[in-house]
Amino acid sequence: MRVSKSPWLLHYDGSSCNGCDIEVLASTAPRFDVERFGIINTGNPKHADILLCTGGVNSQNKDVIRQIYDQMPDPKVVLACGICACDGGIFKDCYNILGGTDKVIPVDVYVPGCAVRPEALIDGVVKALEILDEKERAFKKEGKRSLTSSEYKALLEEKAGESETKEDTDASES
């Protein structure tokens, strides 16, 4: 598959403590050198195939993440890197933290760890490449595109609505 042979990576730092970011940088440095897989750390969403998010999502950066995600051309995958990006981590209960990256955009691969080790990160990227292959196949054959952030938002709201009504019925039954 073509895209997985040269996956270009875009790193976005949400409200991370920078631990994960330093590990992301470490994986591009000589010791781990992700460039041997053809990975380039681009700064440009329009050139990127993989969005790598570190840190939780807060009220200030949720729109930024949405915009970055929507600017990336299909096929694309999202990697939540570190426990904060997966579900909010130790900052989960803070008043300003909404939770993990999947609160605003669809996430394909979760890489846990605090901070995430470069080995785990590379493992996650390799997993992401498999998904990227699948997505590329679907995109070429059926023209299937990834969800846009607004579609994802609607989906989340629908789900939340369902669970709310379910809770309501549960409450009324009891």
Added chain:
Amino acid sequence: MIDIRAVISIIIYILFTPMISSLISGIDRKVTARMQGRKGPKIMQPWYDLLKLFSKEAAVVNRIQKILIIAHFVFALGSGVILFGGGDLLLMLFSLTMAEVFLILASYSVNAAYSEIGAQRELLQMMSYEPMMLLCAVGFYLTTGSFYVSDIIRTSFAPIVTMPGFFIGFWFILIIKFRKSPFDLSTSHHAHQELIKGLTGDLSGRLYGFYELAELYEKVMMLAMVGLFFLYDNPVSIIYAVIAVGAVMFSMSLIDNIFPRVKWELLLKYSYIVTLFAGGANLLILSLFL
């Protein structure tokens, strides 16, 4: 009367350049990686990058952007056809300038901050390398008596003998042309994230692929210009030309890894100094004594 050899070399140029140029860029990336103590990507990585870009969706900002990028590609390809077809060196340089102009217009057309700064810097880069490029054509004319590439390669001695200054100047502007480190102001091949890729910031998918393809063609064209300094009426000179091209490519990688990026004022200053003292002095001597 159509020259069969010219037609064959044009066809070879059009068909095989993307592959060969990718290989050259791949070796460049590998050498860079080894210099930094990394393993580096596969040798054909630029080729995979290109294939990927053409299989991705293109987020076209406006219709004019698409037309301009295709025009950039066509003119870049066309100038190579002129060069490899043995055509007029001046025409080739003007066609190449035209290609650059289309690229800059495409960048301006998207109306985005980073693209615009990139385009402005690209204009500055053009300002700094364009005089030397034209001087080189003049130098070839003074040495061989013709602007035609087919005549230049049939001289009795290698043009480098009478135009070492032009060669130094041309080598210097190649750093700008190849978007290598001290002078990669508008955009770069590496993951430097200043300006978010600047000039090419708003190209995506297939459009970016066309840009990259044009870059690959341009690269081979520029290396052929390097070869032109060494080619003369003797098949052995092809070996000299290949060695020279290899040495130039290696020096580009080396410089790329040694020097940090400079400001545009320094770019203009250095390139004009080199143009004046290397190109200009050589021109003066040539026009006085030949």
